[in-house]
Amino acid sequence: MLRTRYACRTFGAALSGRLSYGMVSLSLVLAVKETTGSYAVAGTVMGLFGLTSVFLSPTRAGLVDRYGPRRALPPMGAAYALALSGLAFAALWSDASRVLMGLLAAAAGSSAPPLGPVMRTVWSNLVPDRRMLQRAYSLDSVAEELLFVAGPLLAGLLGRVTAPSVGLAVSAALMLVGSLFLVSSPAVLPEVDRGESLSRQGLSKELVSTVEPAALQRLSVRSSPDLCRAIAVSAGVGVCLGAFDLLVIAFADEHHAPETVAWILASLSAGSAVGGLLYGAVSWRASRVQRLSILAAALGTSLATAGLSSHVSVLIAWAALCGLFVAPVMTTAYLIADESAGSDTRTRVGAWVNTACNAGSAGATAATGLLLGRLPLPVCFMLAAAPAVLSAASALNRATGSASAAVALTDQEGT
Template sequence: MSASSLAPSYAAVLRTRYACRTFGAALLGRLSYGMVSLSLLLAIKEATNSYAVAGTVMALFGLTSVFLSPTRAGLVDRYGPRRVLLPMAAAYALLLTGLAFATSWPGTSGILLGVLAVPAGACTPPLGPVMRTLWSGLVPERRLLQRAYSLDTVAEELLFVTGPLLVGMLARVAAPWAGLAVSAALVLTGSLALISSPAVRGWVGRQKAPAGPAPSEGLVDGVESAPLRRRLLQGGPGLRQAIAVSAAVGMCLGAFDLLVIAFADEQQEPEAVAWVLAALSGGSAIGGLVYGAVSWRASSRLRLAVVAAALGLTLAATGLSPHPYVLIAWAALGGLFVAPAITTAYLIADECASPATRTTAGAWVNTAFNAGSAGATAATGLAVGRLPLPVCFALAAAPVVLSAATALHRSRRPAPNTAALLELEAGRTPDAERQASVIG
């Protein structure tokens, strides 16, 4: 059934041809990402009996995975998922299996674990960015695409809640390294199922650019040169806004997790941490589903500014909570804006990028979020204990509010059509591209 013939709803998204099969395969593979961090941490701690080694190896794994994400997505944009995801997933699964085997022996060298963790992080398949690009092809109608992205964001968040629970269950019946083996099997199975979906058949990757623009100004063998990459990130205010707000949201949430722990310690109620974080995730799921179901008249950039400001101001107010129950309520309220902010950032990236760079644009938004989260966690660790907790909460929320204020100011200006600029720089006008698509 064609997506364009359906009334906009979540059921219509899932009834779209190949949607359930493709989305289910991507979720199966992405469940691995919800399990791998905790599995790796527990397995390394068990094998080395050292938190320092576990933290260092985790940092190496996380940094290579996060900062090479746009590069991996660029390979998918260039060659297509069928030629890239299979070797990438196979290498990633093999390295996770190697880590599982290495951590099954007590006293394993931390150096060996680091040597395995770095290439494993570098080979992490970009299943999330690939799925969001596939949504653009499956449901090209913008109202349905908004619902598809909301559904994708909420499902991904639930995976990162379910994953650690599965790791905990595995740890009770098996050794910690079993979580790594299961993660390897999930990502390989999910990736194979994804690339076998008919929805992937039409994605062949970018072809070599025709002769025309000079190498310094256009494409070189189908790959963006440095000026074109700068145009992608600097020439589109919408994409810059999405990346900036995504990084700020990541900073806010990364700091919030640590601040909740500090608050619970101060109140001498450590069990409150799980309830606060569950309230945040539950609020995010509800907010994402409601947000995706509404047909908005405001522009994506204006919506992103509003939900980001609401998120920042709400989470800043949590620092004034006199009791954990109040903090739980504020966290649930703030969570209502998390998934909408992330969903809108991905929608803007899709709007601003050309078809040949959609996966890379989405990966930049994802990378910004993860990098912001990691950096803020480290900075917050230094601030806690030196500043009052309400001040720490306010400082953690400040980047989101500031990014929203800047985005709100810029959203009043007419934005250039970034996709058209990319096509022009590649030596094709939008009209010529449309004619070519009709002829082909």
């Protein structure tokens, strides 16, 4: 798949920019904490960055769909880099305004380029074969997982060798360079042929010419119940991942082994990498909705069982098992999103899946912080796993019901 023309060049540029997202969280917290001496301020600034980045992600992706990556990404990358650079400069001054740092963080989050959804759209254009596209998405998910492992390590190293604000500057440079190199690739199309993409969905050229673009986007999104299922399951997976970070810390503290937190999280990431590569290499017979439901249910069940671990080493093993399902379930969700949209809405629809996962993660982090100390730890693990299991069961039931209705309708028509 990597031998596909322009694949390595385009994928490498996207990964360079996406490494910024792996670095920026830790760099931002360390820089603001060093400047203000307050974890509360650092958390608030990071919260502003995260909230604006997550909830405006579909809007930014919509701009990419409307104007094309070559026109939309460079201004976003420049604004993101400028805001982060300003924040890095402000963090060098001990009397820097906290309000200014919050505004700069919000500006950076608001303009964060959606390189992940854009790259998945490019994969769909580069690799039209569905089996190869599954491998491409699996590789993309694995690489993203590794970036979010390597990013904090690089940010921590820069913070120890130089200053935390340097990590912000490097994050800004990575995003700007990655965005520019990505849009310079011949694989990134300058514009979208809206009529062609919609004709593949069964819409006539006469309808395409008479309906507004925004209405066509709503039509392509709302006409796919599978997309709604993918978004719901992605949110449930996000809840699992967001809660797991805090649950691991609480578990390690309870067993008087705080130094093992990194090993547990690394085990989850390693399991996800292995699961993603295996998933991409197998030709599956089950439908994508069925696979999505089974994988999400397996992830939730594994997480709930992990809360019953009697020792840190047992939790490390369960974390690896949970990780086996993370990349595959997200890969399947992105594949469903790709099938549910034409080329004119593909970036936006993929961003909705990503936003659902990130929003679920952010909400779970806040909720888990409130529950810890009030409920037994195994119960917290089960509550964190419940959304993934419930969303998987709901998606599978609706898919089964839709299939049964289709069969009944076919039989009725035949009669």
